[in-house]
Amino acid sequence: MENKETVLVTGGSGFIACYCMIALLNNGYKVRASLRSLDKSELVKQMLKEGGINSFEDLSFAVADLENETSWEKAVEGCQYIIHTASPTPHTNAKTEEDFVIPAKNGVLFVLRAAKNAGVKRVVLTSAFGAVSYGTWKNTPYTEEDWTVLNDSVAPYQRSKTISERAAWDFIQNEGKGMELAVVNPTTVMGPVLSDDYAHSIQIIKQMLNGEMKGCPKLITGFVDVRDVADLHVKALSMPEANGQRFIAVAGEALSMLEVAAILRKKLGKTAEKAPTKELPNWLIRLLAVFNPRLKMIVPHLGLVKRASSEKAIQQLGWKPRMADEAILAAAESLIKFNQI
Template structure:
């Protein structure tokens, strides 16, 4: 995205500024010349966010401002969106492993989206881009090998709690737009498992897959299949969805290519990282091993519904409509691994 002087007059709100995708969105917005405001639940995180941006090559200075706001409260959202042309609503409750009831994830996700939409509409924001997930697309369907596209929605009667929360939050956003959106525009990005370079200790839960392989924490690879996408391309797609007239009212899957099995990810690390991948075990584990481990480990339990599922998706829509051009899954995975090693985060 080009840095044009006209952008310096425009402010963009990015919610949840300490998050992995959010920091990369802020980086690209600053590089494109925008002024950025970002929300944090705790303003003590500001130095950490600025440090991650520095790691990404940008000294943000006063072009970036911070405001305290929480998705579970009405406070400060009016102030957060004031004078912003665009809003990237990236913040979302992260997956909880030890929740007592799924509403602990569903309610904050859905209510949070509606709070930000309402405030954006009232402030005269032109367009909001919502970060949803492929979790709002791929669950609860009969097995299929054809790639899923944006016309498909997760069947929430059969979805795990986190994926259910993403689905219901995105559905609530589209409902809001239909009933009371006014002049506000909405576009949605649904990323696959997000890889790419980490800039500090905050990164997506998907990257723990790579971390756990590199540290030898995984005794082998469960039979899990996923699409992968580089965080830099996810951020680029957010900017395209923010600016392109054709993106209004559309959802866009973000994947760097066809889905691959976890054992292939392990082999990729071994083939490309030499000694640094010495602890990686590329053997495929029998499903029963995972089912037994799931009895004790909530992280493992969350993987059980995915065993043997073909999770293939297509980004043809983003590529054709918005000219998006993502890196390969291999590049995204290796960038994640190399950055974890470089920043001593293993």
């Protein structure tokens, strides 16, 4: 008899979640994916198949919702580990601060309470670089010691990631009773999409390639491949030294939006001929943001260099991310494959 450990992956139809499931199945774990409705279970299987999974005998589904605490009791039953990726993203219908913060914070607490009651060994929380570097600025790379300062400049999504991660650490300290927690804080996630339903971060590439982005805002941030983010989650789940730690997921140096566009032009030639070749002045972005809520989110970060270090994950867990340009090109090529450009 095989004694495979079971991992609950929450938000099972998400970009990072699907790649975590692929990595877990390839590493011999049983996976239970939580979904708000089983309507998406076939799409999830289709995405996993696109990612190279051909057998679903170690995959099951559970219905659970971030706004329904009791739904998590059955979802976590019999699981040794949880990867909690579910959280409202800028790609969802969330509009107000409450739409982001309440389900993000409550969802974390619902999952952790259910996990503790079910005897789960360790939870890996997918937080974000948004919980590390916002509301503040420094000219050296951000590390796991840094936390977002919740002031008026912090947009609802980053605020929700900060509040929910803080709530998770507080829960472990005050009520965890020996249950373990590790946290992964990815920067801007790229890499190959698995269907025409993909992460909000990939929109940047789509907008560049289809000519929707006429000029680049002055944003400079880190990038990372979703396959490496998934690998870091599995390491954070399985390695003893990951317990009680946060890990920033970033590949190399920060890139400006203009540099991203240049990578696309250089490598994709004619396919990327609509990619922008100039930066837009900050005043113009601020003006347009009055009418565009998505632009409003980036205004506080115009002109700032958001550099980050993944030294901790590399040194402590032996993590080896691929280069950022490879992740960016993989995203672009997969969008083309799914006729999104």
